[in-house]
Amino acid sequence: MTYLALGCATGLCVVFLVSAAGKLGRTRLREFAVSAGPLRLVPRSWRSRVAGAVVGAEFAITTTLGLAVGGTLTGAPGPAGPVAFGAAIGLLTAFTVALSWSLHRGDRTPCRCFGASTAPAGPAHLGRNLVLLLTATTGLVTSWSAGGRPDIGGSVLAAVAGLVFALLVLAFDDLLDLFQPARRVR
Template identity: 45%
Template sequence: MAVLAPAPPAAVGPLAVAVVAAEGAIVAALAVGPLVRVGFALALGLLGAFTIAIVSAYTREKRVPCACFGSGSPVGPRHVVRNGILAAVALAGLLTAGGGPVHLAGAGIALAAGLIGGLLMITFDDLVELFE
């Protein structure tokens, strides 16, 4: 089985567990007001690690399937672009996260934008294929 990042076979399982744990920590931190900035910073770090692994696999000419969002297409430039978009969103969140009161209208707009953005990211590979 081809893996995204070069790692000894014995490290693949623990790395997978660490990735899932990091993703869970990001979600938990983003859900807790005082830890929101930590969550965005962790997301940036994890996206950076994913992007390095994608570029590494692509430059080694490894046809590793991307399992992101249920996709099975081989990793490539489109995945770097997608991670760049997600990193820009995480950076915007990091820079704008504040401790002020939550306004219902703003929360509604943020929820709608998040849902639309999430759907676009989930279908990103399919959207790119439409224009290739």
């Protein structure tokens, strides 16, 4: 796994971990299931099960990406990286298609992607998903490159870059608010 793949894996690992953890608990999982309700992609009776499956998939991807990062640092990358990136691409594609369809229908229900967000979904969220998809695709393509045990300095730098990327993604709604025109208070 190259340093680029290591950075991608670290960033996506943190994003998926926070996303899954933000939906834990009966109330938050129900809020996530309800926020997906207007999409009408699944029957109402299945929404809580699908929401639980999404959280399970996010935790599974987090675990596999973590194994890929650990394997890379020890010099034994194995197949975890390509598998994890492929799974991330699949889940992010599903999220992006659902969000795109929702926006096309004019629905701006908050997606609660990371748990408690109440920001209405919009084109910027679609852009965020596309950036995450590009990151996962880059990770997949670069994870196949051979190499021995990576240099510790390069690995730390790649991991820190991935962490910074993850923090920017997680603060996306707040950063978006920063650049919105100020509202007048009467």
